[in-house]
Amino acid sequence: MTNADMAAIVAPLFQPFTVKNVTLKNRIVMSPMTRAHSPDGVPGEDVAAYYRRRAEGEVGLIITEGVGTEDLASTDNLRIPVLREGAPLKGWKRVVDEVHAGGAKIFPQLWHQGVLRDARISAHPELLGRRPSGLWGPLGHNSLDPAYVESVAAPTVPMTEAEIAHVIETYARSAGYAKALGFDGIAIHAGHGYLIDSFFWGETNTRTDKWGGDRRGRTRFGVEVVKAIRAAIGPSMPIMYRFSQHKTQDYAARLADTPRALEDILVPLAEAGVDVFDASTRKFELPAFDGSPLNLAGWAKKVTGKPSMMVGSVGLNNTLPEMWKAGSAPVNNIPAVMERFNRGDFDLVAVGRSLLADPGFARRVRLGEPFVPFDKSVTTRLT
Numbered sequence: 001m002t003n004a005d006m007a008a009i010v011a012p013l014f015q016p017f018t019v020k021n022v023t024l025k026n027r028i029v030m031s032p033m034t035r036a037h038s039p040d041g042v043p044g045e046d047v048a049a050y051y052r053r054r055a056e057g058e059v060g061l062i063i064t065e066g067v068g069t070e071d072l073a074s075t076d077n078l079r080i081p082v083l084r085e086g087a088p089l090k091g092w093k094r095v096v097d098e099v100h101a102g103g104a105k106i107f108p109q110l111w112h113q114g115v116l117r118d119a120r121i122s123a124h125p126e127l128l129g130r131r132p133s134g135l136w137g138p139l140g141h142n143s144l145d146p147a148y149v150e151s152v153a154a155p156t157v158p159m160t161e162a163e164i165a166h167v168i169e170t171y172a173r174s175a176g177y178a179k180a181l182g183f184d185g186i187a188i189h190a191g192h193g194y195l196i197d198s199f200f201w202g203e204t205n206t207r208t209d210k211w212g213g214d215r216r217g218r219t220r221f222g223v224e225v226v227k228a229i230r231a232a233i234g235p236s237m238p239i240m241y242r243f244s245q246h247k248t249q250d251y252a253a254r255l256a257d258t259p260r261a262l263e264d265i266l267v268p269l270a271e272a273g274v275d276v277f278d279a280s281t282r283k284f285e286l287p288a289f290d291g292s293p294l295n296l297a298g299w300a301k302k303v304t305g306k307p308s309m310m311v312g313s314v315g316l317n318n319t320l321p322e323m324w325k326a327g328s329a330p331v332n333n334i335p336a337v338m339e340r341f342n343r344g345d346f347d348l349v350a351v352g353r354s355l356l357a358d359p360g361f362a363r364r365v366r367l368g369e370p371f372v373p374f375d376k377s378v379t380t381r382l383t
């Protein structure tokens, strides 16, 4: 196939997309990726330049790496950026301005590590990781170092009402800062076993009060976070919500076993103010449930009627966990993306690792050019 043939196939991805008061110039989105290059939580010039390169490389939207909220117990590593008053906000202002100058929109991904935060390496070791029921999750179901898991997994104390209220309020405060800085929308990290996800999961939420119990109770925390953020940013700024079946603690865990269960979880979130669902999967080709070719993003759109975004191994031959073991190589799987996109399964296509390897990946897709070789060291370097 010639470059021109490929360019013709991908043309529908380069149509604008409008959600609330934001119009993206195309459907390619940079997936959130933790870089830990922001000393004391402050993104510097190098971080701004890193994001600007992706904007100039023609992505329509950048979702930043996970960013700690105003809750001091939201993140651990001191080099993870935060959205808190003072120097971090000045750093983010530069990032937002550079990305806009480069021609893209940008949402911060608000991240509370919750259950998975390692207090020992954080600026506030006196604050325990916030856990709905004090539980880390089942042992032995992941590829983490068993000695590490043993050192963090001992049960602690369940979150109190006051802590829950504080965490919700600080999400909203950080979202308000983001709006004031000129971010175009808010992305919420509610997947991968972190705080919000841990309220949904029976293995980490055994509460019997209104924050637990049945599926409806376990959905309440996520719903209240979305409502608080919506109240802080007003009606016209978009909110994107990332969820996943898998958890860091258990790759085989599932948020929802059936489309009906997914509907029960996502519809209240949509009603609370979510505008776009970001369905985090490792491989976009995989159907989410038996009996239908729809992937998880396809189902999110179908059960909520809201736009959705797919992700997972775009431009690469294997998944993130496979990459850690064996490395990854470029592959042109864009026609398989287009087959699903043209069917209307989802509205946006998120790209992770391929955009680390090549800041110009989106432009390359538009022009139908071959992809660059992939070296997994890009996951730690800020190139």
Ligand SMILES: Cc1cc2nc3c(=O)[nH]c(=O)nc-3n(C[C@H](O)[C@H](O)[C@H](O)COP(=O)(O)O)c2cc1C
Binding pocket: 031, 032, 033, 034, 035, 065, 066, 109, 189, 242, 280, 281, 282, 311, 312, 313, 314, 316, 319, 320, 350, 351, 352, 353, 354, 379, 380
């Ligand atoms: C280095 C790295 C850091 C990541 N950090 C985050 C993160 O902060 N928040 C998040 O939601 N996902 C994170 N992810 C997952 C990506 O957003 C994406 O979903 C995943 O890499 C699959 O997409 P890909 O196959 O195109 O890389 C990270 C992935 C990588 C490679």
